[in-house]
Amino acid sequence: MKKHLVVGLSLLSVVxxxxxxxxxxxxxxxxxxxxxxxxxEYGRPSTLxxxxxxxxxxxxxxxxxxxxxxxxxxxxxxxxxxxxxxxxSKDGRxxxxxxxxxxxxxxxxxxxxxxxxxxxxxxxxxIMMHPKxxxxxxxxxxxxxxxxxxxxxxxQFTLKRPILNALAKFSFKVxxxxxxxxxxxxxxxxxxxRQPIGTGPFVVKTITSDREVVxxxxxxxxxxxxxxxxxxxxxxxxxxxxxxxxMFNAIDMVVLVNPRDLPELQGDKRFVLQxxxxxxxxxxxxxxxxxxxxxxxxxxxxxxxxxRQEVLDSFFNGQGTLVSGPFAPxxxxxxxxxxxxxxxxxxxxxxxxxxxFAPGPDGTLQKDGKKLALSLKVPIEKESEAVKRVVLAFQxxxxxxxxxxKVEFKEWQAWKESVFLEHDFDIIFASWxxxxxxxxxxxxxSAEIGAWKNNFGAYSNPEVDGLIVESKLTLDHEKRxxxxxxxxxxxxxxxPYTFLWTLTNYSGYHKKVRRVxxxxxxxxxxxxxxxxxxxxxx
Amino acid sequence: xxxxxxIEDASRPASDVSPWKSAGTLDLACVGYGLIVVxxxxxxxxxxxxxxxxxxxxxxxxxxxxxxxGSAGHLLGTDFLGxxxxxxxxxxxxxxxxxxxxxxxISLVAGTVLGALAGYRGGGVEVLVTYFNNLVDSFPRxxxxxxxxxxxxVDIYYIMIIVGVTGVPVVASLVAGKIAFxxxxxxxxxxxxxxLPAHVIVLKHILWHHCAPLLVIRATIGMGEVILIETSLSYxxxxxxxxxxxxxxxxxxxxxxxFQGKFWPSTAPALAILFTILGFHLxxxxxxxxxxxxxxx
Numbered sequence: 001m002k003k004h005l006v007v008g009l010s011l012l013s014v015v016x017x018x019x020x021x022x023x024x025x026x027x028x029x030x031x032x033x034x035x036x037x038x039x040x041e042y043g044r045p046s047t048l049x050x051x052x053x054x055x056x057x058x059x060x061x062x063x064x065x066x067x068x069x070x071x072x073x074x075x076x077x078x079x080x081x082x083x084x085x086x087x088x089s090k091d092g093r094x095x096x097x098x099x100x101x102x103x104x105x106x107x108x109x110x111x112x113x114x115x116x117x118x119x120x121x122x123x124x125x126x127i128m129m130h131p132k133x134x135x136x137x138x139x140x141x142x143x144x145x146x147x148x149x150x151x152x153x154x155x156q157f158t159l160k161r162p163i164l165n166a167l168a169k170f171s172f173k174v175x176x177x178x179x180x181x182x183x184x185x186x187x188x189x190x191x192x193x194r195q196p197i198g199t200g201p202f203v204v205k206t207i208t209s210d211r212e213v214v215x216x217x218x219x220x221x222x223x224x225x226x227x228x229x230x231x232x233x234x235x236x237x238x239x240x241x242x243x244x245x246x247m248f249n250a251i252d253m254v255v256l257v258n259p260r261d262l263p264e265l266q267g268d269k270r271f272v273l274q275x276x277x278x279x280x281x282x283x284x285x286x287x288x289x290x291x292x293x294x295x296x297x298x299x300x301x302x303x304x305x306x307x308r309q310e311v312l313d314s315f316f317n318g319q320g321t322l323v324s325g326p327f328a329p330x331x332x333x334x335x336x337x338x339x340x341x342x343x344x345x346x347x348x349x350x351x352x353x354x355x356x357f358a359p360g361p362d363g364t365l366q367k368d369g370k371k372l373a374l375s376l377k378v379p380i381e382k383e384s385e386a387v388k389r390v391v392l393a394f395q396x397x398x399x400x401x402x403x404x405x406k407v408e409f410k411e412w413q414a415w416k417e418s419v420f421l422e423h424d425f426d427i428i429f430a431s432w433x434x435x436x437x438x439x440x441x442x443x444x445x446s447a448e449i450g451a452w453k454n455n456f457g458a459y460s461n462p463e464v465d466g467l468i469v470e471s472k473l474t475l476d477h478e479k480r481x482x483x484x485x486x487x488x489x490x491x492x493x494x495x496p497y498t499f500l501w502t503l504t505n506y507s508g509y510h511k512k513v514r515r516v517x518x519x520x521x522x523x524x525x526x527x528x529x530x531x532x533x534x535x536x537x538x
Numbered sequence: 539x540x541x542x543x544x545i546e547d548a549s550r551p552a553s554d555v556s557p558w559k560s561a562g563t564l565d566l567a568c569v570g571y572g573l574i575v576v577x578x579x580x581x582x583x584x585x586x587x588x589x590x591x592x593x594x595x596x597x598x599x600x601x602x603x604x605x606x607x608g609s610a611g612h613l614l615g616t617d618f619l620g621x622x623x624x625x626x627x628x629x630x631x632x633x634x635x636x637x638x639x640x641x642x643x644i645s646l647v648a649g650t651v652l653g654a655l656a657g658y659r660g661g662g663v664e665v666l667v668t669y670f671n672n673l674v675d676s677f678p679r680x681x682x683x684x685x686x687x688x689x690x691x692v693d694i695y696y697i698m699i700i701v702g703v704t705g706v707p708v709v710a711s712l713v714a715g716k717i718a719f720x721x722x723x724x725x726x727x728x729x730x731x732x733x734l735p736a737h738v739i740v741l742k743h744i745l746w747h748h749c750a751p752l753l754v755i756r757a758t759i760g761m762g763e764v765i766l767i768e769t770s771l772s773y774x775x776x777x778x779x780x781x782x783x784x785x786x787x788x789x790x791x792x793x794x795x796x797f798q799g800k801f802w803p804s805t806a807p808a809l810a811i812l813f814t815i816l817g818f819h820l821x822x823x824x825x826x827x828x829x830x831x832x833x834x835x
Binding site: 240241244260261264310311313314315380385388389392393395396399407408409 | 779
C-alpha cells in the first residue's frame with residue numbers, strides 16, 4: 001500500500017537498535033540531555049498530523065510527535081508502543097490490545113496534560129474512516145470491521161476476514177479525542193493539523209514566520225525524555241543550498257543529500273554520511289488509454305531503448321540498484337529471478353517493426369500515418385535537477401530509435417491533476433514510496449482505475465487482478481510469496497511501467513550528533529535516543 | 539515632380555553634412571561595438587541553421603558531465619548532460635532570432651500606425667490611442683506573459699506576441715510625439731498647401747524621412763529586451779523548453795552547479811547575454827546620439 005508519491009528519489013535502509021522501554025522521566029542511561037538539532041527539509045509541510053498528510057516532510061514530523069499501538073523496529077519486527085501487549089483470537093479476526101497506563105498527551109498551553117485511553121484509539125479509527133476525512137489511509141484499513149473499547153486500557157479490533165501480517169497495520173499513529181476541533185471528521189482546515197498534540201518524544205512548539213517547525217522535548221515521554229532538547233525542521237525552497245547550509249553550520253542534518261553533493265561531504269571529516277534504504281523505486285509510467293501505448297511491444301521497446309545502468313552511474317554516482325518489477329527491492333515479495341531488461345536498442349527497433357512502425361520522412365517512426373510521438377509530463381519539484389537530467393536522457397535515448405518525446409514540465413498540483421484526474425498524458429516520470437511493499441493492488445488492479453486512483457495508466461489484466469486478490473486473501477506466507485513472484489514476472493513482461501531503479505539515500509549530519517539510527521521509511525523513529533555531547537551543545 | 543523634390547529637400551535635416559561625419563567618437567564606438575554584436579548574432583544564426591557546429595548540441599555524453607573548458611575538444615566545456623556548451627550557445631541564437639523579430643515587428647508596426655493616427659489626426663483618435671496605451675501599460679508584462687502561458691501553453695511565440703503587444707505603447711507615443719512636433723513645421727504646411735494626400739505626407743515625409751532612425755533605435759533596444767525577458771522566464775522554467783537551448787535556460791541549468799565550483803556552464807551563456815544586450819543597447823544609444831539628436835536640433 002503506497003501512500004506517498006514523490007518525484008525523483010525517496011528513502012531507505014539500515015537501522016541499528018530498538019529503543020528500550022523505560023519509565024517516564026529522564027532516560028538515566030548515562031548520556032547527556034540538551035542541545036538543538038536543526039535539519040534541512042525539502043519544502044514545508046502543509047499539515048503536521050498523521051491522518052491528512054500525504055508527503056514525506058510531514059511524515060517525518062509526525063514520527064517525532066505521535067506513536068502507534070505497535071511499532072516496527074529496524075529488523076521489521078513488531079514491538080510494543082502504546083499497547084504493551086496484545087492477543088489475537090483463534091479465528092484470526094479479533095485483536096485485543098492492552099494499553100500502557102503511563103502515557104499522557106502533550107499539554108496544550110494553559111491546560112493539564114490528559115491521559116491516553118482506549119477512547120483515543122477508537123476515536124482515531126473512526127475519524128480516519130469517516131467519508132469526509134481527507135486522508136490517503138482509508139483504503140489501508142478497510143479490512144477492519146469494527147473497533148470496541150473494552151476497558152479504559154483495552155481495545156478490541158474485529159477484522160472482516162483474517163489477513164496476513166495484520167499486526168503491522170496497527171502501527172497507525174493515534175491522535176487524541178480532544179485534539180481536532182471537529183470530532184466527527186478531519187480536514188485540512190482543522191486547526192489541529194497545524195498545531196497537533198500527540199504522545200511522542202517531541203512536542204510541536206511553534207511554527208515560525210520563516211515556516212520553521214520547532215519541536216521541543218516531551219518531559220513526560222513514556223519511553224523516557226529524549227536527549228536532544230529541540231528539533232527544528234527548516235524548509236529549503238532551493239535544494240541546491242541545503243548541503244552548503246550544512247557545511248556552513250546553518251543546519252546540523254540533511255535528511256536526504258543530493259547525490260551530486262556526496263563527494264563533497266565524504267571528504268569532510270566534520271560530517272557523517274549515513275545510508276538508508278527505503279522501499280521505493282522510480283519509473284516511467286505509461287497511459288494505456290493511448291492506443292499506441294496499449295501495444296505491449298511498444299512499451300517493451302521503450303524499456304529496451306534506455307540504458308538505465310548508464311543513467312544511474314552517471315547521474316547518481318551508481319548509488320542505487322536497477323529494479324525489474326513492481327515490488328520494491330529489499331521487500332520479500334521482490335522476485336530476484338526476474339532480471340532488469342538489458343539495454344538493447346536493436347531489439348527495441350525490432351519490436352517496433354513488429355508492431356507495424358516504419359521510419360517516416362523526418363526519421364520519426366510512424367504507423368498508418370500516425371507518428372510515434374508521445375508527451376512526457378514531469379512535475380517541476382524538489383528534485384528538479386536530477387529529474388531534468390533523467391527525462392532529457394530518456395528523450396535522447398528514444399530519439400535514437402525514432403520515437404519523439406515531448407517533455408512538458410508542470411507545476412506539482414497541475415501535474416497531479418492532469419495525471420490522476422484528467423489522465424491527459426502519455427508518459428510520466430515519478431517514484432512510489434512504499435510502507436508495505438507486498439501490496440501493489442492500488443497500482444495495478446483494474447478496480448483502481450478512475451479519478452484520483454493510483455492505477456493512473458488504466459492497466460487492466462484479469463490474470464493480474466486475480467493474483468492480486470488471491471495474494472491479499474491467502475494466510476499462508478509461502479503461498480503469498482509464490483503469488484507475488486508470479487505477479488512480478490507478469491508485470492515485468494507486460495511493462496505497464498518502465499521500472500528504473502531504487503536509490504541508496506544518504507542522510508548527512510554533523511558528527512556531534514551521536515547514536516544516530518535512521519528508520520528506512522519514517523526516518524525519525526529512533527530520534528529520542530540520539531544525543532549531543534555536552535561540549536558540543538553550545 | 540520637381541516641386542516634390544524641392545519639398546523633399548526642405549524636409550531633410552538642415553545640414554547637408556552627413557551626420558556620420560560629425561558624430562562623436564563615443565557614439566561611433568558604441569555603434570561599432572553594437573554592429574560587431576549584431577554580426578556575431580547573425581553569423582551564429584546562420585551557423586546554427588546550417589548546422590555548421592563543432593558538436594551536435596543535443597548529443598549527451600554520459601562520461602563528460604560538466605567537463606571544464608578545453609576538455610576533449612569542447613572549447614567552452616560541457617553542461618550537466620555532457621552537451622557541448624559552445625554549440626549550444628550558437629544554436630541558442632535561434633531561440634530569439636525569429637521570435638524576437640516577431641515581437642519587434644508587432645510593436646513597431648502597430649505602434650507606428652497608432653502613433654501616426656494619434657499624432658497626425660489628434661482629437662478623438664488621439665484620446666482613444668492614449669486610452670489603449672494606458673490600458674496595455676497598466677498590465678505588468680511578466681504577469682501577462684505568465685497568464686498567457688497558464689491559459690495556453692509554454693511557447694516562445696506566444697510569449698513574443700505578448701512582448702510585441704506590450705511594446706506598442708512606447709513606440710506609439712514616440713511616433714505620436716514626433717509627428718505632433720513635425721506637424722508644426724513649414725515643410726509639412728507646404729505639403730498641405732500643395733495638396734499632397736495625407737498618406738503621402740505621413741508615410742514619406744514624416745515616417746520615412748524623420749522616423750526611420752527612431753524606429754531602428756527602438757528595434758535594437760527591443761531585441762535586447764526580448765533576450766532579457768526570455769532569460770527571466772527561463773529562470774522560472776517558462777522560457778524556451780529543453781532540450782532546445784536558449785541562453786536563459788542554459789544559465790538556469792548551469793546555476794545548479796555553480797556552488798560546486800563548476801561555474802562555466804552558467805557563466806558562458808551569462809556573459810553572452812551580458813555582451814549581447816549591452817551591444818544592442820549601445821547600438822541603439824549610439825544611433826540615437828548620431829541620428830536623432832542631430833535631426834532634432
